[in-house]
Amino acid sequence: MKHHAGVLLSSIRIDKTSSRRISVQLYMALRELLLAGGLMPGERLPATRTLAEEVGVSRTTVIDAVDRLISEGLVESRVGAGTFVSEALKVRHKPGSASLDKIRAIAEPRLSHAARHATPDFAPRTRLPHKSLAFTTALPALDAFPMAQWARLSARHWRRERDQVTGYGEPFGFPPLRAAIARQLNASRGIKCDPEQIFIVNGAQQGFSLISSLLVNPGEPVWFENPGAIGARNAFISTGANLVPIEVDKEGLCVDDGLKKAPHFRLAFVTPSHQQPLGHVMSLERRLALLQAAHDADAMIVEDDYDGEFYYGEQPPPTLKSIDTQERVIYVGTFSKSLFPSLRLGFVLAPRGLVESFNHICSAWLSGVPTATQAITADFMDEGMFATHIRMMRQLYKERHDALISAASCLAGKIDVQPTKSGFHAVGLLAPSLTEDFLVAETRSAGVVTSPLGRYALDKLKQSGIVLGFGSSPPEEIKKGIEVIKSIVGQST
Known part of the structure; x- marks a missing residue:
């Protein structure tokens, strides 16, 4: 007795312009149908030649996709009978089982006690910008790093x-x-x-x-x-x-x-x-x-x-x-x-x-x-090379620090930028008329990166301020950044 040709699967669409292999597209489409309940346990799939004609692909492509489904246990091959949806999928279709919408819903994993509380x-x-902008914090002078020396050492290492x-x-x-x-x-x-x-x-x-x-x-x-x-x-x-x-x-x-x-x-x-x-x-x-x-x-x-x-x-x-x-x-x-x-x-x-x-x-x-x-x-x-680089960076950061302090003098009375003796960031203390949220939002929209001092606090601070990184920006960019802040502060008065 001749078996029926199997369920119609002509709804499957293959995008031949996609960079993804056709056999992978077919495999993923069949797999989604099986897991979502579109094909019932025990139901027969069409013969590989029939499916190839309906979907518009080669028979070799269909065989490759079906073999992957068999290896996962989603379908079963029966000698002389054909290929059938696995009986193991019955658990998804028992009376009183979850609805299809619930089956498709993404499960919410249970977090550990530490993760829930932390x-x-x-x-x-906030992710630091990929480019050096005034006044990105925690970013060194990438433009001054001796990349040629580093590349030479790298090449020597890989030859070991x-x-x-x-x-x-x-x-x-x-x-x-x-x-x-x-x-x-x-x-x-x-x-x-x-x-x-x-x-x-x-x-x-x-x-x-x-x-x-x-x-x-x-x-x-x-x-x-x-x-x-x-x-x-x-x-x-x-x-x-x-x-x-x-x-x-x-x-x-x-x-x-x-x-x-x-x-x-x-x-x-x-x-x-x-x-x-x-x-x-x-x-x-x-x-x-x-x-x-x-x-x-x-x-x-x-x-x-x-x-x-x-x-x-x-x-x-x-x-x-x-x-x-x-x-x-x-x-x-x-x-x-x-x-x-x-x-x-x-x-x-x-x-x-x-x-x-x-x-x-x-x-x-x-x-x-x-x-x-x-x-x-x-x-x-x-x-x-490390010692030489550090000496050069000390001088460079001092120049950029001095450029910041000099340029920021125009903000006196509104933002009091505190000099520092090391590192490459400084803190600007805000007058009561300014708020961190306002200043940070306005500077970001103008292409200048500032960080609120409150971001670093566990408990509310008595003094508000902004943190200004100057390590990654040359003096001319620092001056431009201060001009932007000055115009924003002027508009707020």
Whole structure:
């Protein structure tokens, strides 16, 4: 007895102008019909020759698509009978089962407890512009980077033995880079350490997450500068830490405020060399008070030295780690500012008492940073190019800082731009007649990037302001940007 030809599938449309293969289009169309209930379990598909004629494709194309459906168990081939919709799909069509609309609805996944509670508390992280604009924050002078030297080092690296170039890297970091960083910290930041204390990470934020996972239980208090660094803030929140906003003044983190709010803190996060974003340098008195508070609470301190290489004064701002005699400070650095952000390269300097723990956690579940990135950076440092680049950038950033302060004098009385002694951003404090939201929205629409000071805060700040990055823009662009702000401020009066 001859079998019937099978269900009509002439509704399937093939776009022969598409870059997607015809067999893939046919497979996806049939698969969608099967999963959506357009074909019933046990129903026979037309013969491959018949389907090819109806859809307007070759029989080979149909065979390829049907074979893929068979391999997924969506259809069954019966010798001498044909190809049928799998009986396994009956579960979708039982009486009383979900409606077709519900079947097609995208399921809402259940988030973990940590994710549900962390997501509302994350600080907003607007993606930085791809181009250098006034006044983009956290973006170095990409136009001044010695790309020719970097390209030469890259080419040399890729000519090395393949096992070294393409194999798995060390989970702790490329040994020559760890050694180069230890030498650099000793020479330029006054920190004595061994290469074995240096752990290479995929950017400073991964370092913060690693530290928090290692030291902080969900709900434990962590002192955090208010305002403070957004990336670090989100990293600690994601691991369930209870961030306690601590006031910041011109001497840095207010230790007395921390002791009042959470005397038994587990961890403290600070940016003592150049407070993020206010730019203050923590006084020696505050540093000693913070170290004493950590001793009394048996707590640790995370020091984020995100742009400590770039100072304009006679002496570089000291690091907290350099006066740490009890091994309580975990020092975190990054190459995103000193070289360029897309490297995604940072490091953690672990106190000696935590080296074994870092060794264990890194070898257990960190895959490591690409060896190529680390090897090129190590050569860049060992051959003196890093030191030369830093010296040039200090001078360049000072020129751009001075251009900003000079140009911003026309905003006096409305926006008071604060001079800084290091880094490549400054804060403009707003007069009561101006609001952050208004100014940020108006400048963005005019092609100038400003960031509200409140974006960096866990708790509402007494003073409103904007953060102005000047590292990625030459003086003439800085002056143009200030003129835009001046015209907007003038219209608001």
